[in-house]
Amino acid sequence: MPRNRSYSRVTREALIVLGKLIRVSRTERGLTAQELADRAGISRTTLSNIEKGSPGPEIGIVFEVASIVGVRLFDYDERNTLKAHITRLDEKLTLLPKSVRHSMKQVDDDF
Numbered sequence: 001m002p003r004n005r006s007y008s009r010v011t012r013e014a015l016i017v018l019g020k021l022i023r024v025s026r027t028e029r030g031l032t033a034q035e036l037a038d039r040a041g042i043s044r045t046t047l048s049n050i051e052k053g054s055p056g057p058e059i060g061i062v063f064e065v066a067s068i069v070g071v072r073l074f075d076y077d078e079r080n081t082l083k084a085h086i087t088r089l090d091e092k093l094t095l096l097p098k099s100v101r102h103s104m105k106q107v108d109d110d111f
Contacts, residue, residue, distance in 0.1 A: 007055055016053035018066065023051040025069035040065050 007015075026036050037047040042061055050057050050065055066073055074082060 005055070011055070012053070015055055018062070019051045019053035021071045022066055022069055025071050029069055031069070036065065036068065039068055
C-alpha cells in the first residue's frame with residue numbers, strides 16, 4: 001500500500017505557481033487542454049493535475065508541458081543557455097567531494 005507523501009508548504013505553493021503559469025501560457029497561446037495534452041503525449045487528466053499543482057505527475061512530463069507552452073523554468077538567454085549551465089555545474093561537481101560523510105567522533109576511553 002503506497003504511503004501518502006507530505007510536502008512542505010513551499011513545495012505545494014511552488015507546484016501551484018508552476019501549474020498556473022502553465023495554464024496561463026496555454027490559454028495565451030490559444031491551446032485547449034486537450035490540444036496541449038495531445039502535443040505532450042499525456043492524458044487530459046494528467047494535464048489537469050499539472051495545472052492544479054498536483055505533485056503526482058513525473059517531473060519530466062511537467063517540464064515537457066512547460067516547455068511546450070513556453071514557461072521558462074530557469075533564468076537563461078541566448079548567450080547563457082541551459083547547456084552552459086550544465087557545463088558550469090559539471091565543473092563545480094568535479095571540484096566537490098565525491099560523497100559526503102559525517103566525521104566519526106573519537107571516543108575517549110582512556111580512564
